[in-house]
Amino acid sequence: MRADARRNYERLLAEAKKAFDQHGIHTSLDDIARQAGLGNATLYRHFPTRESLLETMLRDSISELGSTARELLATEPTGAALATWVRAAVAHATTYRGLVTMLMDSLKDETSELNNACTSMQSSGQQLLERAQRAGEVRDDITASELFALIAAAAWTREHAPDEAGQVLTVLIDGLWPPRL
Amino acid sequence: MRADARRNYERLLAEAKKAFDQHGIHTSLDDIARQAGLGNATLYRHFPTRESLLETMLRDSISELGSTARELLATEPTGAALATWVRAAVAHATTYRGLVTMLMDSLKDETSELNNACTSMQSSGQQLLERAQRAGEVRDDITASELFALIAAAAWTREHAPDEAGQVLTVLIDGLWPPRL
DNA sequence: CACCGAACCGGGGTGTGACCCCGTATTCTA
DNA sequence: TAGAATACGGGGTCACACCCCGGTTCGGTG
Structure with a gap:
């Protein structure tokens, strides 16, 4: 796994945890990506669903x-x-x-x-x-x-x-x- | 209540029942109106939520x-x-x-x-x-x-x-x- | 250290549903 | 049967899930 990919992966998990804690599992996935400072495609690439x-x-x-x-x-x-x-x-x-x-x-x-x-x-x-x-x-x-x-x-x-x-x-x-x- | 309004009201209820029976309460409201042959606004007028x-x-x-x-x-x-x-x-x-x-x-x-x-x-x-x-x-x-x-x-x-x-x-x-x- | 291909990224695009707006059509009353 | 009150329709906005593709970055190699 490339270094940048790994870094983004971790960021996404961290933001996802915050978002799920706060808004439940139906929170907007695009928002999670945005909060992580990444495009939504990056999120969907790492986590297809x-x-x-x-x-x-x-x-x-x-x-x-x-x-x-x-x-x-x-x-x-x-x-x-x-x-x-x-x-x-x-x-x-x-x-x-x-x-x-x-x-x-x-x-x-x-x-x-x-x-x-x-x-x-x-x-x-x-x-x-x-x-x-x-x-x-x-x-x-x-x-x-x-x-x-x-x-x-x-x-x-x-x-x-x-x-x-x-x-x-x-x-x-x-x-x-x-x-x- | 005007006669057409009453008629549409009944139609909407009938279609809603079908749709809820089949797809659960999260079925599309616009669909219910469409199935009843009515515009969605008519549905929202009778039932705001x-x-x-x-x-x-x-x-x-x-x-x-x-x-x-x-x-x-x-x-x-x-x-x-x-x-x-x-x-x-x-x-x-x-x-x-x-x-x-x-x-x-x-x-x-x-x-x-x-x-x-x-x-x-x-x-x-x-x-x-x-x-x-x-x-x-x-x-x-x-x-x-x-x-x-x-x-x-x-x-x-x-x-x-x-x-x-x-x-x-x-x-x-x-x-x-x-x-x- | 410069290069190159593979891996990765971003943001805009589509589709769907909730809900609103306003010009038009229908109904009731006198 | 005319006019006022009431009701209608469908197109418009916004938010979200999920896809697509041109461009960028990484890291191994000569």
Whole structure:
């Protein structure tokens, strides 16, 4: 990669982060390029789609979520481990306004650059979920993809109803316990 | 209202319904007008915003949801009444793709034409919720607006992860029961 | 160190959608 | 049936996503 290309790439990522933080993931891409002092074509050359830009920005924290899952699996008791990881996952999915929706949609879209990010997140949780189910602490009629949907629902609530989101997450986690007869 | 105006108004509503059914609430407004054989200005004159168009289209079914709540309150046992109404509310909020999000956002936006629709939906559920809480069938650390957020979360899931939505709603409803010690 | 090809860049171009403006057409009333 | 009130149409602006291509910069080579 040529030195100028690398420099511009970094600048774009930095500006994109600012813009997404402030305006959510639907911010104008042309604006990001403008703020970086570059033409929009440069942005589109490095990141052909909005998804590919996001994928790059999220790659680190996604894999971190994977490591967290592995650590929790090794060190924490079953129930607490799952709950902790779910909260971390919700926090991750609310990194930028609008992100959850895009993540959820890319899960069904093989062609999306974010598809891998989603499936890897989903399988990170799977280990924790299955262990908790074997221990009888979590109802066993739940699959990994349903757990992911629950996390997404909580994240979406945090975006659109922040005041109610805490309680929603609580209800949702309590619902994970095996149902009473 | 002049006869031609009334006729066009009806046509617009009919086309809007088709378009929203097919493409969700973010369909092109100009297209709706075109399909109705009218200029876009006519549409904007009758419905200055997308929200006002939706408000008109939803008014009937919203008030129907209110009557349903009153009926259930009179005829059904506490727990079942709440559960039934929640399912009806979720169904209503998924009438068109994208609707839940707009409803949720208008709840915090006094100026939105949909604001009334939301608050009225919320208070329809409140009676049922409080009765179930008095009967000890539902945890009492839940407010009406939190119930509304739960319904919205379920509706959003139905839009973005239809396969998982059923189970998510189940988990969510089970979480409404008073938590175990 | 000057050259050259490959890699990279910028800004203007197209298409689409929201929303407005104003000259023209239609409807109601008397 | 005429004139006033009301309503209509379609072209115009603006903002954004995304593409295209002539020009520029880099960095390896003789």
